[in-house]
Structures are given as C-alpha cells and as structure tokens.
Amino acid sequence: MNQASSEQEAMEDAHSISACLLVDIGGEVFGISVGSVKEVIEFESITTVPMCSGKDGNGIVSGVINVRGSVVPVIDAGKRLGLQHEKAYDKYSCIVLYESYDEASNVVVTVGILVNRVKAIEGLAQEALTDAPYFGVHIPAHFVSTMARIEDQVFIILDMPVLLNLSSINQDILSNQKQLFNQLLS
Numbered sequence: 790m791n792q793a794s795s796e797q798e799a800m801e802d803a804h805s806i807s808a809c810l811l812v813d814i815g816g817e818v819f820g821i822s823v824g825s826v827k828e829v830i831e832f833e834s835i836t837t838v839p840m841c842s843g844k845d846g847n848g849i850v851s852g853v854i855n856v857r858g859s860v861v862p863v864i865d866a867g868k869r870l871g872l873q874h875e876k877a878y879d880k881y882s883c884i885v886l887y888e889s890y891d892e893a894s895n896v897v898v899t900v901g902i903l904v905n906r907v908k909a910i911e912g913l914a915q916e917a918l919t920d921a922p923y924f925g926v927h928i929p930a931h932f933v934s935t936m937a938r939i940e941d942q943v944f945i946i947l948d949m950p951v952l953l954n955l956s957s958i959n960q961d962i963l964s965n966q967k968q969l970f971n972q973l974l975s
Contacts, residue, residue, distance in 0.1 A: 813906035820946035832882035863901040
C-alpha cells in the first residue's frame, strides 16, 4: 500500500465517526470517537512508576491503576497533547480506557487516558465533520483526526491510535530517562 492510499483511508476513517465522547482536557473540549472507548471509570489513586512518570511525576505517563485485577498504564492527556494546563485532577476527573494495538509486541493493550471531565456523548451527522486544518492548531497536528461542529461549537476529534501509540510513548519515556540519568551523573 502506498502513502497516498493510506492517507486516503485515514481520511475516510476520520469521516466515518458516528458519535464521540466529549472530554475536557486542560479546560478545552476534545472529542474521542466512541468506537475507540472501551470504558470510562472514575478517577482513582494512580500508582506512579519509577523512571516512567517523569521527574517529580510530571511525565506523560501518570502511572498505573488496577482495573479488575489488570494493571493498566495511565497517560495524562493534557501532557501528551502538550497543553500547559494548571487545572488539577479532582473527583470529577475520569480515566477513559482504550484498547491500543502495540505493533512491537503484536498485542492489544488496554491503556487509560486521564481527562479533567467527561462532558457528554454526542451523535455526529456526516455534515458535522470537516477536515483537520493544515495550520493554526495548538496541539501537534498528527494528534488531530478531524474537526466536528455541534451547534455553535467546533472541536477537535483526537486520533486515538496516534495519541496512544505505545512505541511513541516508549520513546518519550526513554528520552526522559536519559535526561534524568544525565542530570544524576552531572
């Protein structure tokens, strides 16, 4: 398959979204395709993981939680998107569970994504969807699947396979670890 046909398939997938979960991340509203969501659970105590949660726990990996006996890594959505948000997580915050395919190990892994609030589930008509802009987006463009309009509000629908790409997240963790080791050795 060539690059043009894979881009065309991605565009068709982005425009086949029939409903989305509207979430607040750092004070901004984003959409997550409901087809991507396994479950939404209450915010609970997250166990930090040494060398993964970043210096002082400020990495994109918040830590892990126990979901019915399974250890699930939790990614901070705001930090992953590069948002500078001061809003702390509280009792209204949620963890959206998502099944992510890990290309390196060829398995499906459940990953949690920490958001400030889940606002609503909205159905989307095909006319409500539009292509992502080529510029002017304040988050990395590769995280944007498409844009949607509901009433007078326009919001970004996140590309969850890209946002929760485990290889990319592992590279970020390794980079943070190298920086930490360099600081310790200097």
